[in-house]
Amino acid sequence: MxxxxxxxxxxxxxxxxxxxxxxxxxxxxxxxxxxxxxxxxxxxxxxxxxxxxxxxxxxxxxxxxxxxxxxxxxxxxxxxxxxxxxxxxxxxxxxxxxxxVDGTNLRRRLHEDGPFAVGEALQVVGEVLDALAAAHRQNLVHRDIKPENVLLSTDGRVKVADFGLARAVTEVTSTTTGTILGTVAYLGPELISTGACDTRTDVYAVGIMLFEMLTGRQPFVGETPIQVAFQHVNDDVPVPSTVVPWLPAEIDELVCALAARAPEDRPHDAPAALVHLRRVMALLPPDVLGRRADAPPPVVSFAQGTPDDTDAPSSVGEIDKIDEIRVGGDTDEADGPVRGAGATDHLTQALDTRASGSTIAFTLPDRDRLAPATGTAPAVSTSPTAPVDADRPGRDRRRPRRRTLVSVVSILLILGALGGGAFWWFGYGPGSFTSVPTGLAGSTLEDAEARLDAAALLHESVEAFHDTVPAGEVISTDPGDGERIPKDGTVELTVSSGIEHFVVPGGLVGASVGDARASLSSVGFTAVTESGEWNLDHPEGTVLGLSVVEGESLPHNTPVVLAVSKGPEPVVVPQVQSLTLDEATEQLEPWTLAPVVVEEYSETVPEGKVISQAPEQGSAALRGDEVTLKVSLGMPFVEVPDVLFTPVAEARTILEDAGFKVEVNYFMGFLGNEVRSQSEAPGTEVRKGSTITLDL
Structure with a gap:
């Protein structure tokens, strides 16, 4: 790299x-x-x-x-x-x-290998939608889905990167500042024209990306970003088969559903879009899934970046390549707000100044819609009618009146026929429309089907997991409540399968917290937290237990608390110096500190008491640490000097210098001057400070 x-x-x-x-x-x-x-x-x-x-x-x-x-x-x-x-x-x-993530991104893959095989494109998009579903369930919108932010790891995994643009849907929809962040080639029409953004905006970007993966080109291209933006707002995305004729109608319908110009015509979020995609994959034969379109000729487009936009192959997405479209609030201090065609000119000028990459920054004052400037059609004038020839008195002057009357009657008959035909077409014929019954969402599937049957509307149902709608109840309809629909149209009911359940994996206790989290996340659990505990027996970061039972099937949002070892608890070493060994051991025991005894002689500390400790009093330690105690063996042993037949004064000095105390027994009470015997034999070892008696 x-x-x-x-x-x-x-x-x-x-x-x-x-x-x-x-x-x-x-x-x-x-x-x-x-x-x-x-x-x-x-x-x-x-x-x-x-x-x-x-x-x-x-x-x-x-x-x-x-x-x-x-x-x-x-x-x-x-x-x-x-x-x-x-x-x-x-x-x-x-x-x-x-x-x-070690690998490449989807943009580089498209640049190097061209279009994807149909099955591979649907598989990659399915994994992107599955990842987005986790965000949409938490009311978060990515806002910048594009090939640069889809990572293809070397081990085959697909990952969505850079949620730097995500913010809560409620925050987005209530924002009044008009700031829009995204990439022009993948921006939803509603985001460009009004600044509105919700989960369906991500679905639109996925649809554009799927079109590009199947055909090798983007649906809307142009020499300037304003041209691409105009097309997003004013044109429907072309069906992929206009570029690759052999693509089946199911693929056309899927792309047009995901990238519908009107948000209400798209699946309402990633989970619903994933249901559509999986249904299409199940319908396609293997020969279509394995087929790949030929690489198209190069198309110059401002909106499409190159894989060399960064210093190196990006394994973390094209970080922060953000377009900023500000809607509303910007005015010209001298001339007032720029509106209408002036807004278009202002927008074009701003875009042309940034024509060196795939990102743009421009301003649409006061939410002026992206639409071509229109002019007034030239007036059409007619020449005056030629005057009646007054020199021909015999001419029937009533003939123009009769002609006029015939023309009027003919026009009325034609209009009547047209009106009657239109009345039949729209009232009773194939062009007749009705409205989808309201209140289907939240009702049971049986009730919803009965109401649609009563309205003479066809219906079909698909299942999707949902965290709040109970199993068996309708989550949403397509078309939505009250929307117009042909009288022979079909209403798709998305029915809740309840909260998605997963089985708690085994082998988590004793594993590292990182491995345990990864295992739970890979299964699908979304509410994993940790609780730290001091522990002597397991290293820091080891899972000691969890709040749920391994092997149990639970809702994906069940809180799973991992009890994780924080290692030994820090303690402060107490004072045990000058205590007896038993007393010192008793003082260390509450702190789980292990005494290590080293014995040595001491002339100052009585036998059995602690001379010194390491670590010293007040030092930081961990439970389970060792504390070295030097314990006194008492006075040291010294060799007794030989003072026999030595004058008593000299013998006393020799013994006292060796560390002994001296007592003298005189013969007959007072006679004698030399030592005739000593209480401890010369050469034996006696504790220093012992008393030696001399007989004269």
Whole structure:
């Protein structure tokens, strides 16, 4: 993997933990590096926000957006989403760490290999929708689905990257600032024209991406981004078979459903879209699934980037290549708001200044819609009627009146026939329409079908998991409540299968917390948390137990709490010096500190008492640590000198210098001067300080 050798961050240790190895990619908001987490000894992708974005009046907004990305993404746990591990600030460096995915992205794959086989394209899109479903269930919208943000790992996994644009749907729909973030080639029409955005906007982008994977080109192309934006707003996405004629009608219907121009015509979220896709895959024969379109001739399009937009093949998506479309609030101080055709000119001029990449920034003042400027059609004038020839008195002047009357009657008859035909066509014929009954969502499938039967409408049902709608009840209808539908039309009912259940995997107790989390996430559990416990017997990070039973089938959103070892508990070493060994052992026992006894002689500390301890009193230690105790053996033993036949004064001095006490017994009470015997035989070892008696 290539890296930029001049990058000053390469080789640094960020926040005392992440060793920066090389640079992976650089975008408009941040740079991504390959780094090593020295604490957990694993490779991570380190995303560092550009320092200059934190400067100035808007710097706080950039920092807040960057940190919001970490919080939003960390809420998502799904094997198809790039995981966010950590977020922090090191000096002026704001960073977050993500899962490192070794591989390439979908943009580079399209550039190098051309269109996908039908089955492979549907499989990849299905995994993208499955990953988005985890976000949509938590009311989060990605807002920037594109091939650069779909990662294809070397082990075959598909992962969706860069939830930096995600924010809660309720926040998006209530926003009044008009800020739109996204990439022009994949933006939904509603996002361009009104700034509205919900889960269906992600579905639209997936539909555009599927079109590109099947045909090798985007549905809307142009030399400038304004041309592409106009087409998104004003034109329906063409069916893929107009580019690849052998593609079946099922593929055309799927792409047109996902990328319908009106949001209400699309599946309402990723889970519903996934149901459509899987149904189409089941209908297609193997020979179609294995067929691939020929690579199309190159088409110049402002909207499509190249795989070389970054420093190196991106394994974490095209980071922060964001288009910003601001709708409303911008005015010209001299001339007032730019509206109508002026808004289009203003938009075109802004876009032309950014024609060097795949991202744009432009302004649509006061939510002016994207539409071509229209002019007034030239007036059509007619020449005056020729005057009646007054020189022909015999001419019948009533003939023009009769002609006029005949013309009027003919016109009335034609209009009547047309009106009658239209009345029959729209009232009773094939063109007649009715409305979908309201209130089907929330009713049981049987009730909904009965009401549709009463309305003479056909119906079909598909099942989808749902966290809040009980099993057997209708989640949504297509078309929706009250919408117009041909009288012989079909209403699709999406019926809840209840909350999706998964089986708790086994072997979690004793595993590392990272492995346990990955195992639960790969199965589908979405509410995994941790509870730390001090433990002497298991290393830090080991799973000690969990709040659910392994092998049990539970709803995917069941809270699963992992009891995780924090290792031995820190303690403070108590004072045991000068105590007896038994007393010292009793003092250490409540702190689970193990005494290690070392005995030695001491002339100052009585036998059996602690001379010194290590660690010393007040030192930090962990439960289970050893404390070395030096225990006194009492006075040392010394050899008794030979003082026989030595004058008593000299003998006394020799013995006292050796550390003994001396007592003298005189012969007959007072006679004698030399030592005739001593109580301890010369050469024996006696404790220092013992008393030796001399007989004279």
């Amino acid at each position: 290539a890296s930029t050798l001049t990058d000053s961050l390469v080789g640094r240790l960020v926040d005392g933990r992440y060793k920066v190895d090389s640079r992976i990619a650089r975008g408009g908001m941040a740079t991504v590096y390959l780094a090593t987490d020295r604490r957990l000894d694993r490779q991570v992708a380190l995303k560092v926000m550009h320092a200059h974005l934190a400067d100035g009046a808007s710097g706080a907004d950039f920092v807040s957006r960057f940190r919001r990305e970490a919080r939003a993404a960390a809420r998502l746990t799904h094997p198809g989403l790039v995981a966010v591990f950590d977020q922090g600030v090191d000096g002026e460096t704001s960073y977050l760490t993500m899962e490192y």
